[in-house]
Each structure stands twice: as structure tokens, then as C-alpha cells.
Amino acid sequence: MVNILYLMFGNNPQIYCQVIFSVATIRMYHPETAIHIITDAPQYFKRISDQPYFFIHHIPSETLHEWMNTGQKKFIFRAKQKAMEWMISRFPQQPLLYFDSDTFIYQSLTPVFEILEKGNNAVMHEFENLLSKPATKSQRIIWKTTGEKTVASVYISKNHAMWNAGVIGIPAHQNIEALRLAINLSDDLANMLQRNMLVEQMAFSVVLSDVYGLAESKNCVAHCWGNKGEWGEAIQKLYLMSHFENLSFEKELELIKTFDFSSIPIRKKQNNTRVRLINKINNWFRDKHIEYLPQKL
Numbered sequence: 493m494v495n496i497l498y499l500m501f502g503n504n505p506q507i508y509c510q511v512i513f514s515v516a517t518i519r520m521y522h523p524e525t526a527i528h529i530i531t532d533a534p535q536y537f538k539r540i541s542d543q544p545y546f547f548i549h550h551i552p553s554e555t556l557h558e559w560m561n562t563g564q565k566k567f568i569f570r571a572k573q574k575a576m577e578w579m580i581s582r583f584p585q586q587p588l589l590y591f592d593s594d595t596f597i598y599q600s601l602t603p604v605f606e607i608l609e610k611g612n613n614a615v616m617h618e619f620e621n622l623l624s625k626p627a628t629k630s631q632r633i634i635w636k637t638t639g640e641k642t643v644a645s646v647y648i649s650k651n652h653a654m655w656n657a658g659v660i661g662i663p664a665h666q667n668i669e670a671l672r673l674a675i676n677l678s679d680d681l682a683n684m685l686q687r688n689m690l691v692e693q694m695a696f697s698v699v700l701s702d703v704y705g706l707a708e709s710k711n712c713v714a715h716c717w718g719n720k721g722e723w724g725e726a727i728q729k730l731y732l733m734s735h736f737e738n739l740s741f742e743k744e745l746e747l748i749k750t751f752d753f754s755s756i757p758i759r760k761k762q763n764n765t766r767v768r769l770i771n772k773i774n775n776w777f778r779d780k781h782i783e784y785l786p787q788k789l
Contacts, residue, residue, distance in 0.1 A: 493526065494587045494605045494661075499575040500531045501556050506724050508536040510593045513727045515540070516741075516748050517596040525601075530575045532556055540741055551578075562679040569692035570682070573675045576660070580667050589615070589661040591713075594720055598753050599712040607707050608661045614670075614700035615661030618710040623694070624650035630690055637685060644677040646698060655706055657693040658715035666703055674699040718759030726756055 496518060500511050515527055526545050529537055532553045541548045559574035560566045576590055587608035589601075595617075607613050624639060626632040631654065638648045662670060678695035682688040700706055716723040730751065734744050 494589050494608055495579060495583050496525060496527045497576065497579050497588060497590045498527075498529045498593065499572055499590075500529060500536070500593060501533065501551075501553070501571070503533065505536075506728055507593050508533075509727050509731045510724060512537070512540065513730070513748070514591055514593065514596040515546075516745055517598070518591075518601065519543075520745055520749065521597060521600045528579060530578065543741060551575075562682045564683045565688075567678070567682045567688055567691070569689075570675070570678065573671065573678060573692060573695075576662070577668070577671050577675065580662070580671060584668060585664055587611075587661065587663050588667065590659065592658040592715065592717075594717050594723070595658050595713055595715045597713050601709075601712055604661060604707075604709050604712060608663050611663035611665050612705065613707040614663060614704040615659065615707050615709050616696065616700065617656035617659040617713060617715050618708045619706075620654045620656055622650070623648065623652045623654055623698075627654075634681075634685060634690060634694060638681065643684070644673070644680040646673065646677050646702070648698060652698050652701065654690070654694060655697040655701075656715060657696050658717060659709045659713050660696055660700075661709065662700070663704060670699055670703040673703075714753070714758055716756075716758050718761070719757050722756050722760075 498511055498515070500508065511529070515529075518525065518527060524545055526547065528547045528549060530549045530551050531537065532551055534541070534548050534550045537546075537548045540546050556571050557566075559571040560568055562570060572590070576588060579588055587605075589604065589608065604615055607615055621627045621631075623631070623635050626635050640650065641648055674695045677699060678692050681691035681695060685691060697706070730747065731744075734747060737743075739747065
């Protein structure tokens with residue numbers, strides 16, 4: 493049986509709505525799959541905490557900050573790696589499937605479960621590009637700094653690729669060894685590179701491909717990082733409707749079944765010139781005569 497894991501911290505209600513939406517889509521297809529949420533804010537999950545096969549794990553904010561410490565600097569995405577380590581240390585005999593908050597499923601996860609249970613491959617969301625053929629400025633810097641070198645005992649070859657890390661699945665065998673190697677590689681990369689937003693993604697991509705080989709999950713999982721604004725607004729609207737109609741979690745599942753998943757783009761590249769012009773106009777024409785109510789004494 494595969495364990496599913498989310499990590500959620502902070503106090504942004506929109507992101508908590510996204511997590512609950514993601515969880516609900518999994519529950520629709522897999523009502524008896526264990527879903528674990530590690531969080532410093534368990535109050536956001538009160539309404540689902542009594543549902544069967546949901547497990548809410550309260551982790552103090554201090555622990556989360558410790559998880560982000562590479563030794564030389566803070567790295568927020570390290571908390572995701574440490575949350576996975578926390579889970580695997582408690583359930584070492586079960587495959588683990590981690591989801592980012594901006595993911596959801598639109599088809600059954602059974603094919604992904606079968607890959608992880610057989611143990612032949614690990615899983616990430618999708619293949620992006622070879623590290624030796626960088627697609628962005630940040631990737632060019634990473635390849636120039638680390639390409640065909642050994643970092644944290646891992647040789648970075650021209651055949652290694654960058655995979656999207658919105659979904660990460662690790663089989664049960666060699667799980668803790670693979671995860672700790674990914675953490676060590678990520679720590680060294682974070683301390684080597686000024687721009688470290690991609691190092692957790694790169695570390696998982698390299699280590700999991702070396703230890704297991706990698707398979708995609710995009711045929712059943714959507715990762716809406718490329719159009720977060722529209723998806724976040726649609727999901728928030730759905731939960732406002734649920735709130736005003738006082739729906740139970742079970743009724744919410746019925747509502748989500750009617751959701752048109754094909755109506756909103758998963759990705760949408762904005763025109764850079766348009767973005768720059770909007771920013772300039774916002775700077776030129778600032779709001780005036782702003783007034784606030786007085787604070788209570």
C-alpha cells in the first residue's frame with residue numbers, strides 16, 4: 493500500500509484550499525488510500541481530520557525551520573525533503589508518493605501505485621530537459637557550475653535530466669538511502685549556488701534516476717504551477733460555494749466531480765512585454781488619497 497504525503501505550512505488560506513482540493517481529487521478515486529499531511533497549522537484541516545484514512549501530523553514551526561537549514565544557509569525546499577524522510581523513517585516498508593500543494597489528479601493513480609509497488613522505478617511528474625541542454629538561465633548556471641563534476645559523491649553527467657518535482661514517488665527498497673543522498677546533494681548544491689530554487693528538483697532528478705530510474709505521472713496528475721492564479725481562483729470559488737451551502741466533505745466530493753478540469757489551462761506563458769508594461773503602468777499611476785479606519789484603542 494502506497495502512502496501519500498503533503499507538507500503544508502504558513503498561513504495562506506488559498507494554498508490550504510488547493511491542498512484540500514488535491515486531497516479530495518485523490519479521495520474520489522482512492523477512498524481507502526492513506527493520505528498524510530504534515531503541517532504546523534492543523535487547524536486548517538479540522539473538517540477532514542476525522543475522515544477515515546486521513547492523518548494530520550502536527551510539526552512545530554521550530555522543527556520546520558530546522559529542516560530548512562543546510563548548515564550554511566536556509567533553503568525552504570529542504571523542508572519537503574525532510575518531511576519525506578520523516579515519513580519514510582516511520583513507514584519504511586511502504587512506497588511514498590509526495591504531492592506539492594498545486595497538484596491534483598484527474599484520473600486514477602493505479603498505474604503510479606503499480607510502478608512504485610513493483611519497485612522498478614521511482615516517479616516524478618514529468619521529464620523536462622537534459623541538464624546538459626539547459627532551458628533557462630538558472631539551469632545554465634547550474635550546469636556550468638556542476639556539469640561533469642562530483643558533488644556529494646554523485647557524478648553529474650551529461651545524460652542526467654531535470655524532471656518536474658511536483659510529484660515524487662519513491663519505492664520501498666533503498667528508500668531512506670536514496671532520500672538521504674538526495675538531501676546531501678541538495679545541501680551541497682544549495683551552498684554552492686547563489687540561485688538555489690532548482691537544487692531540490694535537480695537533486696531528486698539525479699539521485700532517483702541513478703538509484704531506480706524514473707517514470708512520469710503526468711498522465712493522471714496535473715501540476716498547475718504554470719497557471720497558479722486562475723486555478724487558485726477557481727478552487728477558492730469552489731470552497732466559498734461549499735462554505736455558503738454548508739456542504740459536508742462527502743458533498744464536496746460530489747461537487748468536485750462536476751468540476752470541468754479541461755476549462756482552465758494548466759500552463760499559460762505570459763507575454764514578457766505585456767508584464768513589463770503592466771508593471772510600468774502600475775508604477776506610473778499609483779493610487780492616491782488612501783484612507784484607513786482608525787485603529788481601536
